[in-house]
Amino acid sequence: MNQIIEKIAETAGFLEEKGFTGASTAIVLGTGLGTFIDRVEVLRQIPYNDIPHFPVSTVESHKGKLSLAKINDKKILIMQGRFHYYEGYSMQQITFPVRVFKKLGVTSLLLSNAAGGMNPEYKKGDLVLLTDHINLQPENPLRGVHDAALGPRFPNMSEPYDIRLNKLFIKTALELSVPLKQGIYVAVPGPNLETRAEYRFLRVIGADMVGMSTVPEVIVANQIGLQCAAVSVITDECDPDNLQPVKIEEIISVAAKADQKLSTVFKMVIEQL
């Protein structure tokens, strides 16, 4: 049997034995976006280090825990901290948890991330729903020997973010009076932020915001048939004609401030799934 398929089965089996069962939604919390966990009833929790074949999170701002939680009667899986390409992981490692979620019976994947806003209408702290993306990260997670058991060789990406889920996000944000913009995310390898010329280029090719995550997970989710939705928190304003130096500390603090409204939206969306 293909090695990755064996690993997925082993990890899913391990998590099932630990009681991580019954969730149909998984949610990945991005940089500085951890307080969602405080709004749910946590049933089980395990550090990534203790999960076989899971990569270990190295970024300080990420807590690196998988939780099974409950919202009303709905069970969800929560990844607090994700794996980034710039940390040195392969794209297969980064997306491994998504494959495990599918094996555990998950059908919807919700993601959040911190991103730089290039659309001049975006301000720090804005929430932006991804309508599409541009992938500029190297090393595709689907590259390599193909096993049909993983899904199609050439997955369709005509609608990477589920329209029905996106409508639910828009409706929910409106009901909560939380402003939610819509835009196109471009994924870059990082870890450096962009030069002025690069922001100009990324804007010209059609992106509204830029970040270093999310797209690998979304590619794999589309291959295996998980419905996806993702929301960016705009942590810095990337105007090439007036570019201010940003520090990662500031990015994290802006994300933390927007976290409350994002968590409220996520929670209410999940209640309606």
Ligand code: HPA
């Ligand atoms: N560029 C890339 N990634 C980011 C940024 C940015 O400006 N802000 C937050 N994540």
